[in-house]
Amino acid sequence: MVDVDPRIDAAHAMPMAELVDRLQIAGLVRTSGELVGPCPSCGGKDRFGINLQKQIFNCRVCGAKGDQIALVQLALGMDFPAALEWLIGPRQELTPAQLAEQRRRAQENQRKRDAEAAKHRADAIALAWKIWQRGQPADDTLVVDYLARRGIPPRSGAKLPRCFRFEPDARLVVPDPNRSREFKTVHEGPAMLAEIAGPDGKFCGVHRTWIDLDQAKGKPVVPHPFKDGEIVSAKKVYGSKKGGAIRLYTPRDASILVMAEGIETTLSGLAAKAIETGAAYWAGVDLGNMSGQRKLGKGLKYAGIPDMSDHDAFIPPQWVQRLIFVQDGDSEPRLTRAKLLSGLRRAMATRPGLTAGIVHPGDGIDMNDLLLSGGTTTSEEVNRDA
Ligand SMILES: [Zn+2]
Numbered sequence: 001m002v003d004v005d006p007r008i009d010a011a012h013a014m015p016m017a018e019l020v021d022r023l024q025i026a027g028l029v030r031t032s033g034e035l036v037g038p039c040p041s042c043g044g045k046d047r048f049g050i051n052l053q054k055q056i057f058n059c060r061v062c063g064a065k066g067d068q069i070a071l072v073q074l075a076l077g078m079d080f081p082a083a084l085e086w087l088i089g090p091r092q093e094l095t096p097a098q099l100a101e102q103r104r105r106a107q108e109n110q111r112k113r114d115a116e117a118a119k120h121r122a123d124a125i126a127l128a129w130k131i132w133q134r135g136q137p138a139d140d141t142l143v144v145d146y147l148a149r150r151g152i153p154p155r156s157g158a159k160l161p162r163c164f165r166f167e168p169d170a171r172l173v174v175p176d177p178n179r180s181r182e183f184k185t186v187h188e189g190p191a192m193l194a195e196i197a198g199p200d201g202k203f204c205g206v207h208r209t210w211i212d213l214d215q216a217k218g219k220p221v222v223p224h225p226f227k228d229g230e231i232v233s234a235k236k237v238y239g240s241k242k243g244g245a246i247r248l249y250t251p252r253d254a255s256i257l258v259m260a261e262g263i264e265t266t267l268s269g270l271a272a273k274a275i276e277t278g279a280a281y282w283a284g285v286d287l288g289n290m291s292g293q294r295k296l297g298k299g300l301k302y303a304g305i306p307d308m309s310d311h312d313a314f315i316p317p318q319w320v321q322r323l324i325f326v327q328d329g330d331s332e333p334r335l336t337r338a339k340l341l342s343g344l345r346r347a348m349a350t351r352p353g354l355t356a357g358i359v360h361p362g363d364g365i366d367m368n369d370l371l372l373s374g375g376t377t378t379s380e381e382v383n384r385d386a
Contacts, residue, residue, distance in 0.1 A: 007088040011068045014087065016055050019068055023075045039064065040075045121240050128196075128206040128239030135165025135193045142166065143192045146211045149218035151372045152267040161248050165193040172210055172234065177226050186232050187222045194263055196237070196244040196285060199315065205239025207246060207263065207285060237285060242312040246283040254280040257316050258359075260326035260367055261287050268367040269326055269359075276324065289314050290325060291339035292346050302334050304341025306349070314343065315350050323347050323356045324379075328366035341382060348384040356382040 020028060020035060028037035028050070039048035042062040050057040050071075057074075058065040064074050072083035085091075094102065138144070138160045147153060147160075154160055170191040173183035189210055196205035212220035212234075224230035245259065248266055256279035260266040266283040284290035292313025295305040306313075316323050325340040327333070337358070344356035359379045361370035370377065 005084070005091065007084055007091060008069070011084060011087050012055070014068050016050050016052060016057070016068065016071070019071060019087075020050065023072065025075055125204055125239045129203065131167070131170075131208065131238055132165065132193060132195060132203065132206045135167050138164040138166045138192070142190050142211050142213070145213055146192055146209070146218045147264075147267065149213060150264045150268075150368060152264065152271050152368075163195040163197070163247055165195075167191045167193050167208070170208060170210065172220070172222065172232060172236075174225065174232055184225055186225060187220050187234075189220060194246045194283075196239060196241050197247050198240070199243045199317075201247075203239075204244050205237060205241050207241075208236045208238065209263070210234040241285045241289055243314055244285065244289070245314060246285060248281050248283060250280040250282075251278060254278060255319060255321040256280065256324065257282060257320045257322070258324045258326065259284045259290065259314075261285070261290065261328060262366075265326060265328050265367040268371040272367065272371045279324070280320075284314060284325075287336065287339050290343040292343055294338065294342040302338045304338040304345065306342040306346035308346065308349065310346075313346060316347055316354070318351070320347075320351070321354060323354060325356075325358050326367055327358050327360045333363070344382045345384055348382075358382060 017035065023040070025040050026038075028035040028048075033051065033053050035050040035052065036046050037048055038044050038046075039059040039062060041064055042059065044061060047060045048057070049059075056065065056067060057071055064070070066074075069080060069083050069087065072078060072087055073080065076083065076086065078086060143160060143164055143166045144154060168190050169188060171185050172187040172189075173185050176182045176184050187210060189212060192209040192211060194207040194209075195203055196207060198204035210220050211218060215221050219234040222232040222234070224232050246263060246266075248263065249270055256276050258266070258269055258276055258279045258281050260269055261284050263283045266281050270281040290313075291306075293307040293310035294300070295303070295307050323344060325344055327336055327340055340358055344358070348354050348356055357379050359377045361367050361377050362375060365373070365375075
């Protein structure tokens with residue numbers, strides 16, 4: 001329920017002509033249905049008019065306009081609440097006891113919501129941990145074949161990153177729309193597991209990719225049982241991904257971190273050696289995690305300004321001096337870019353001295369396509385301010 005102050009209606013019921021008197025706005029002349037004269041804010045002779053029919057005012061020069069409350073704001077230089085109070089008086093106050101009770105209840109509800117959210121998160125991480133524990137070492141398993149299919153085989157003799165495990169038999173399920181809290185199994189088979197590490201480097205989730213080497217991209221293609229024409233995604237995240245990353249490759253003295261959204265694209269960047277050698281390569285799991293909340297509103301959709309009140313988004317660790325986000329081929333390149341800018345600017349605002357850049361594999365392709373085609377990237381330096 002939106003709490004609308006009833007005093008606003010009372011203010012709108014006040015005749016403007018009376019208000020002009022109360023505010024002692026001088027020099028206004030009545031013409032046909034209007035009071036015309038100098039503007040209480042910017043002066044002049046006849047730039048200011050009050051329409052007595054519509055009960056609104058307007059200044060041709062400074063652009064001030066509005067209702068009774070706006071006129072008080074203009075004439076007395078007050079903000080909205082002060083103007084409303086000047087006009088109608090203070091809002092009917094609750095007794096201190098009522099206020100205290102209201103605060104107590106609000107805090108109690110907030111505590112309950114926080115506790116529920118924390119429990120939810122803990123349960124989700126516990127489930128992810130269970131899945132991770134079921135996993136086996138990934139070397140010499142289908143995980144190697146899957147990555148090879150995607151054009152990113154491990155170098156011969158090299159071990160896979162430790163963030164990978166292999167799960168021989170995983171169930172892919174979708175929620176049943178007809179039965180709440182029930183799921184339908186649509187596929188069972190081997191899967192690649194990837195650990196998601198939180199900002200502290202500890203386990204906080206797992207990313208599961210089902211493997212089917214009979215398919216071109218190495219993943220099962222399962223028609224959605226409840227959505228006509230849709231394919232069930234063969235990738236799933238369990239646990240908490242916020243602020244986390246799949247830490248694929250972190251060389252000992254790295255000071256540069258390259259991050260793409262997906263595992264395959266990040267590994268492709270590493271394999272293509274097209275970006276930085278000696279850098280760490282982590283997958284950001286999803287674009288929203290890399291971006292964090294953005295400031296939105298008129299004209300801001302593509303501005304890429306981070307909302308710094310979001311404390312859960314990804315921030316690079318202290319050792320990172322340069323952060324590079326990979327902009328993968330996408331149907332919405334402007335929006336993707338805005339999200340990457342938001343994440344990079346958040347990182348720069350949080351870690352003074354950090355520099356940042358965006359690397360593009362090219363229009364409509366991702367790093368994996370680039371690796372497979374042998375092309376080159378373009379890069380762009382990012383400044384902290386828009
Ligand atoms: Zn004016």
